[in-house]
Amino acid sequence: MLHYEITKEAINEMMNAPGEVCGATLKTDKDFILKKGGEEKLKEVEKELEEMGHPFSYKKIENMKFYPWGRRVLSLVAISRVFKMDREEIKEMGMNAPKKSFLVKLFMRYFLTPESTFKKVSSLWRQHHTIGRLEVIRINKEERNTSLRLYNLNFHPIFCDYLCGYFIGIAKMVEGSQVTCEEKKCFFKGESFFHEFFLTW
Amino acid sequence: MVNEEENKVKTLLEDISLLESYIQELFSFTPLPLCFVNPKGMVLEVNPAFVKATGYDEYDIVGENLKAFMKEGDAEKILKEVLEKDSVKGKETVIKKKGEGDIPVTTFAKSRKIKGEGVNGAFFSFFDLTQVKEKEIEVKETNKKLEEKMEEMEKINRLTIGREVKMVELKEEIENLKKELKKYKKEE
Structure with missing residues (x-):
């Protein structure tokens, strides 16, 4: 059973929606596919994207080029279908993404403590996404936790799970300790008009 | 005016891409195992030579503490020294391989400083002995x-x-x- 359903109409709407994302994020998808299934699976994912009506070649991705935001979601959905991934596995994919991310390497200077890292996430988001706003609501240094809110980015729930894992990956890279992340409020669950993530480390 | 700004941004982005591929090629080309760690010793980047030498996957190394791959106590000692003294040259230690077996190495390390921000990590290189x-x-x-x-x-x-x-x-x-x-x- 597929965990992430998406209709043809939603795909087309997504691909025509405004907003772009930096190619480096799509490159982490490519690295994930190659690591998990090699060239064969990369072809399968590309075939899946073709069947969705939006063919794409991962090998042509340029790190600093901007691509439609919908492309990012379609990539994740296609990967989840080919590898038959559930929510936890998508989260794990997100966790591993910072390890190969060009953006992470570019902004290593902020990776000193979880606080210094998350203080920068808003500006980092703005530099690599032309849509959505990521804000740090609070950081509690003593209790080692933070709340992050993502506004105006409501493409598909797959990204909520992926982002949850991505935040864990970032915090783990900096701190190395046990990190947890929970989406406390989600637009898709009708709980709010934003997404709120609560991280502890 | 807008076009001019857009062109500037485009050129800058192209420059960053070129710089990235240059660094990546240089990092991949060297046969010496290299890595970059933050001040806590968390590995943020490794080159293919490090991956090959240790037998671990890049995903297993990045995000782990360097001490997981070195003889007990040595990573902390060398990191402390490099953060204090700026560089460490020729310290003998051992790199742990995945599974069984160790690699005796000479370690060279150099701290990385950012103007106005101080030390934000250190480069480590290992010469296989x-x-x-x-x-x-x-x-x-x-x-x-x-x-x-x-x-x-x-x-x-x-x-x-x-x-x-x-x-x-x-x-x-x-x-x-x-x-x-x-x-x-x-x-x-």
């Missing part, structure tokens, strides 16, 4: 064998000299006995 250590063992074994041979030779030497001395003594004794025999013959 496996062959040097193997040669050292070989030389030690050859020396040991040589010493054993020398001892044997000395033993033989001592024996030979001992025999010669005994021969001379015997000759002298024969001569003395001959003289005494002559004396007895005369007295008879």
Whole structure:
């Protein structure tokens, strides 16, 4: 059973929606596919994207080029279908993404403590996404936790799970300790008009 | 005006891409295992040589503490030293391989500073001493064998000299006995 359903109409709407994302994020998808299934699976994912009506070649991705935001979601959905991934596995994919991310390497200077890292996430988001706003609501240094809110980015729930894992990956890279992340409020669950993530480390 | 700004941004992005591929190629080309760690020792980047030497996957290394891949206590010691002194040259330690086996290495480390922000991590490079250590063992074994041979030779030497001395003594004794025999013959 597929965990992430998406209709043809939603795909087309997504691909025509405004907003772009930096190619480096799509490159982490490519690295994930190659690591998990090699060239064969990369072809399968590309075939899946073709069947969705939006063919794409991962090998042509340029790190600093901007691509439609919908492309990012379609990539994740296609990967989840080919590898038959559930929510936890998508989260794990997100966790591993910072390890190969060009953006992470570019902004290593902020990776000193979880606080210094998350203080920068808003500006980092703005530099690599032309849509959505990521804000740090609070950081509690003593209790080692933070709340992050993502506004105006409501493409598909797959990204909520992926982002949850991505935040864990970032915090783990900096701190190395046990990190947890929970989406406390989600637009898709009708709980709010934003997404709120609560991280502890 | 807008077009001019857009072109500037485009050029900058292209420059960053080129710089990234240059760094990536340089990092991949070197046969020396390299990594970059934050001040807490968390590995943020490794090159293919490090991956090959340790046998771990890049995903397993990045985000782990360097101490997981080095002899107990050494990573912390070297990191502390490099953050304090800016660089560390030629510290011998051991890199742990996935599964069994260690790699003896000489470590070189250099802190990375950002203007106005201070130290934000350190580069580590490792020179594989496996062959040097193997040669050292070989030389030690050859020396040991040589010493054993020398001892044997000395033993033989001592024996030979001992025999010669005994021969001379015997000759002298024969001569003395001959003289005494002559004396007895005369007295008879």
